[in-house]
Amino acid sequence: MPPKEGLQDISPGEGTHGLPSPPPPRVPATAAAQRRSPHRGDRRRLRKTGQAPPAPRGSFPPSPPAAEPGPDPSRAPQRDRATARRGRPARQTSAVGRLPAGPAAGGGEAPPTPQSRAPGGRAPAARRRAAAPDGAAGTPLALRLREVLSRLSLGRQDVSDASGLVNQVVSHLIQAIRSQDGSFSSIERLGAGSYYEHVKISEPNEFDIMLVMPVARLQLDECDDTGAYYYLTFKRNPKEKYLLKFLDEDKKLSAFKMLQALREIIKREVKNIKSKKKAGSPAITLLIKNPPAEISVDIILTLEVQQSWPPSTQDGLKIEQWLGRKVRGEFRNKSLYLVAKQNKNEKVLKGNTWRLSFSHIEKAMMNNHGRSKTCCESDGPKCCRKSCLKLLKYLVEQLKMEYPKELEKFCSYHVKTAFFHSCVMWPNDTDWHVGDLDHCFQKYLGYFLHCLQKSQLPHFFIPKYNLLSLEDKASSDFLLRQINDELNNGFPIFQKSY
Template identity: 75%
Template sequence: MLVMPVTRIQLDEADDTGAFYYVSFKRIPKEKGWLRFLEEDGKISAFKMLQALREIIKQEVKNIKDAEVTVARKKVGCPAITLQIKNPPSEISVDIILTLEAQQSWPLSTQGGLKIEQWLGTKVRRNMRFRSIYLVAKQNKSEKVLRGNTWRLSFSHIEKDMIKNHGNSKTCCESDGPKCCRKGCLKLLKYLLEQLKMKYPKELEKFCSYHVKTAFFHSCITWPNDSDWYLGDLDHCFQQCLGFFVDCLQKSQLTHFFIPQYNLLSLEDKARHHFLSRKICHELNNGFPVFHENY
């Protein structure tokens, strides 16, 4: 994340998901550099900022001599600027995501989300909600006129914390504490979706790791105790998480973990949801053959 701190901003909902916003300054910012990124109506343009950042990165990449680095082609609706780094023995890609950070209250749409009281505790939830809000430059596809000036709430900093400090008890997975399989489950969920996407790229193009990560977090609050996630029960816990995800796919309903009114599974994609649920059920019933296939 490339984080840009902003102060005294106003958020106006861009749609009914509670996730997408128009962002504007309550007062004209002292830093005049911001003015070039404002629309006529005062909204901060995600498109203009991304365009400027892409140009800066393209120029800087030319100065890298000890590795072959290129900027990947722009993907429609994707908030990331991707660098591809070719340097033996392997090739990696790095996503740079433009993010606004504001130290102010979380929007109303988040009020009923983050239901971690039984899992991580009321105090942890309260502390998390006192942290800054992050907004990533993300096009809202439901806009009638695609102007590229919408921003989407991001909770990746909170998600990292929850994965890192994942125990119902404070000693979970510490050097002298009991070990659990939560992280192992999340890795397997991501890997399974990754493998299925490689096998069925066209049918599963709209799915991403965020879908299984959200299902994983919901599983963590469905089974909040460390005793539900013993390390030796990885196989059982993984299948339990998958069962939860399949149920979401069959209903075309996966609630955003932080924004309860936002369904991550669009109802117009029901056929895709059912396709993925069938493929996962096939894997479940046949010992996960996709884990042993090469593409």
């Protein structure tokens, strides 16, 4: 795809575990180079090594480049202070260059970050944070983003009312399902998705509820080259004899048959609640009246299998530098989840395919997202990871409302996957300081634009599974153009209401 306005030209290639491999960032000048007398040769070398490049046309409103890490440039060297006392002007230790992007997942380099037209150097990070420890002040972009975030916050009473209504309906439903003929007597409830990950925006009107069924060991056979979809068969006669009636003529466990049986039970139990089936969705959707609107509850049939994750996941979940090797091992020792999901690439659509699900792991990562174990706890340091995710979710959501047909292929999972990759590329909590919201959002958005440009967004757990299929390249191109338009015009869509 040709480079778009407002985005740097990026050479092709792949980084570790399938991440797009962007060009190496410019190396910032060292503190020593900044303190040298500004002779002509030094100035030339400084321009070559550390001067920030001119901003691309699609840049944000003024947001100066960040100061480089290292000794606090706000403190003059001892020699300069002495010189100043003798009546001579002290040397200025200006911050040169931009914030290093940091290593990408698996050792690659981070993608380019959209830059701002900056009339001058950015204040040192320590000084900025001291001036605005709560992140209330900052650049015009930061103020605009925080204003948007304030509108996206969920009202406490609204959340309480909606969740109470959902809990009442789901509890009754689960009790009724368990009391049937035994087919689903072992199900357990697990909340998943944005509401339970605390990244839901605007309204508490969508809930994802997984009905988890423990099943004995299964044989998983890949049904395509994505590594995400599988046929399931029993290696021996299962202890759960009632599952035998859900086998198809090839002795495969039929997702279609199980979903159909579950849907019949739900329809009998919730006669006064509308239910619908979304095309291609693994969920049974309930619509609960909650004047003046409705609450959508997705009921997702999920199999829990106590066995090793399949080989397609071996190189995924590369969180060692972010959450740690120990945490990765704990996650990979958790049960394998599979949801009833039709694979549209099958030659003959029989409805007997299942897709790997990592909702339980994603929820755990979202709710314990810091490298330090106290990140965003009540008495711990705050970061802006979730704020950045909410902003990009909202941007894509608004664009989808404006262009529903052109962007129907996109969903919040694309945004969340890009978020996890960004957390790996910038693993430190200081990379997401709450006072640096504008800069952090630009980094994250830059990676997402990079993925759109290359039509390559690897599944976070299954690296060979590209969520931006080349078959849908036209959609990626369209979204890329729309986001660049927003960049060039200061995000006018944030001011619209639908």
